[in-house]
Amino acid sequence: MIEEINIPRILISGTGSGAGKTTLTIGITRALQARGLKVSTFKCGPDYLDPTYHSYVTGKTCQNLDGWLMGKEAVISSFLSASKDTDIAIIEGVMGLFDGHSANSEAGSSAEIAKWLGVPTFVTIDASGMAGTFAAIASGMKNYDLDVPIRGFFANYIGSKNHLSILESASTPLKVLGGFPKSYDQSFPERHLGLHSANSEILSAEKLLFWQNLCEEWLDLDEILKIASSAPPLSVTSKKETPGKQNNCKIGIAYDEAFHFYYEDNLNRLKQEGAELIFFSPIRDKDLPEVDGIYFGGGYPELFADQLSKNSVLIEKIKNFASAEKPIYAECGGLMYLSSEIQNVKGEIFDMLGLIPGKTVMSSKLKSLGYVEVHTEKRTILGEAGIRFRGHQFRYSDLLIENEEDSLYSYHIRKRKSEQTTKEGYTVSNVLASYVHAHWASNPNIPKNFLDSCRRLSH
Template identity: 70%
Template sequence: MLHELNIPRILISGTGSGTGKTTLVVGLTKAFQARGIKVSAFKCGPDYLDPTYHSHTTGKSCQNLDGWLMGKESVLSSFIEASRDSDLTIIEGVMGLFDGHSPHSDIGSTAEIAKWLQAPVIALIDASGMARTFAAISSGLLNYDPEVPIQGFIANFVGSEGHTSVLKSAMEPFPLLGGIPKFPEQSFPERHLGLHSATAKILSNESLSFWKNICESYLDLDEILSIARKAPILSFQKEEGRVTKQSVCRIGVAKDNAFHFYYEENLRRLQESGAELVYFSPINDKFLPEVDGLYLGGGYPELHAPALSQNTNLLKDIRDLAGSGAPIYAECGGLMYLSEEIQDLQGVSHPMLGLIPGKTIMGPKLKALGYVEVHTEKGTILGEAGTRFRGHQFRYSDLVLEEEREELYSYKIRKRKSDLSTPEGYTNGNILGSYVHAHWASNPSIPENFVNACMRSKN
């Protein structure tokens, strides 16, 4: 059945990473909230860090929107579901406007999401050292794909108000919605996976107020809001079968400074499949809550390895749960926690759960980055042999085994730029760990299978 919904919306994109998209979305969110406008925020692409900023700023979960991982129907469904009670939605793009899964198409790009959601695009461009060239770049973005609805531009890192005036003159008739100066002392800190995860310290009231005031002072907020409200009515085919079942099991979800990389869609689909999600902290909680299975997401366990290793009561509880046959599913940082130990960048080793053989060794250089496709070679808690799904990798560590054991692997993964498959998916009974951050919209049967595995163990 065809439905229609009027959702005021804008999509903030740029010419690449590092142009300040996340900061701009945070500032715009606070500026519009100060006007009494209820804002929802979204993040294009597979990123797990930027959404923590938008969740913190809006006070509600920030959903990822990724065309390659999710497909059009799930992107629309996630967007509409999370936008219902909002007056305005702000979507942050990924990388540059046209960057995505392929150099030859808009698959997995911000442009693809803009087309699917008919979202007016405001392009943020680093204006450092530029005048008329800014207009040339803007013209290139406008004309590269006329189906992408670019409605305005913002200049970032301008040198002065005079610089902004020069840019406006050079841009005519293209709409320049303002110019933001550089404020390096107010920049959000970065580490090897991009920005630090948002915390109350990073996103302090003072920081949020600062970026709100910057947007109010340097941007045409009235015109930006007008652009958002002129977005066309969104027509969509309602996704069937998304009805939350009565809870039939309890799944523990690790959530603290060490583990917090989760796709919100995965958590929502677990709940719809009948799971009650019970959050706990592997750093701080001394005892595991009563659960029928565990979901250990990604994060920064290497930064909290001493605290994780010294929380011996919780380690024992998790080992006992594993010994009972309860399903445990872990991704990236969660896999590191399952391993025998984590060796940090200083060469110091910290004992971990030891439920998956092997030692996790951190390195100074990137080990894997990008989209992957997964094909299971044998049955796991996520489904029978032959189960397929899509995901993303971004890691600086390796799991090193004393000896290769073929029976440990349950996956074959294929990277986007390669036809070669490599073994992955470490298994030990009902334990499954992988470096792949899976997005379950690519295979909705997976959360159902995981819940069913927890039910079988419970019974």
């Protein structure tokens, strides 16, 4: 049975990174909340950081929507699930509107998401020092792919109200719905290694109110809402309600300032397969909860290495958990925590768990960035050999191993734009750690397999 669901929605895209998408998304979210509307937010692409900003503002988890990692069905399903009981959904794009898998493909781009979800799209343009050229850029964006539902433009970094009036009167193919003046003193501060999670210092009440007021003064919010409400219904095949699986497997989720990079969809899939998620803090907790398996996500262990290293009571309990051959799965920051030590950019060394041989060495330079495909070469806690899934890497560290043995590796990783593969997926007993942030929508069997391993090995 086909069901049609109406969800007012917009996508805020740009001509490229740095156009001001995040600031606009946060400002509009706050302005609409001030009108009493329930807002759900989403982020195109694999990024973990911008979603923390949106989640902080809404108090509701911001979901990632990534066409290359998830596929169309999972994108639509995640969007519909997270948009329940909401008045409007706001999606922030990734990079430029048409930037994705490659220069000649929209796979993985905001444009792809806009098409799949039929979402009215606005393009943010850096309009500093522009007049007629703004119209030329707007025309190029509108006409590049007529199937992308572009419905208007935002002019960012403008000089004055008069400058905005000039841009609004230019021969743009669609309406300019406002813009932001240059407000560098209210911009978000530079972030650790280019990245930092949202908190009350970065997103102060005063700063949020500033951007909210700016939206109310400089943007045509009524027209934005009107366009959002014009979004076509999404057609989905309704499924019969099936009883939820019994929560008969407890998974410990490391979650605090050091570890909080998780795809919400991964956690939801664990719950759908019957997991009870129990959150704990490797920084503060002395007790490891009674669980059947542990999931260490990514984050900033290097920033909290001193506190992590000093929590020797919990470290010993995690080591005992591993010695009992119970499953531990770790990604990026989690891998760093499981290594023997972390050396920060100052050269300071902090002892870690030592469950994975090798030490983590931080760098001020980016070490890896981009999508990857993983092929497992042997059986792991994620299932039999031959499993394939997709993920993303973003790291400023390397794992240095003195005496490498083939038995340590369980993955072959291929970068999206390369045919070469590298060995990865560090495995010791039932511990599996990797720099790859895996998205399990690319292989829905993985959460089930992981829980099966946890159930089998917990006794």
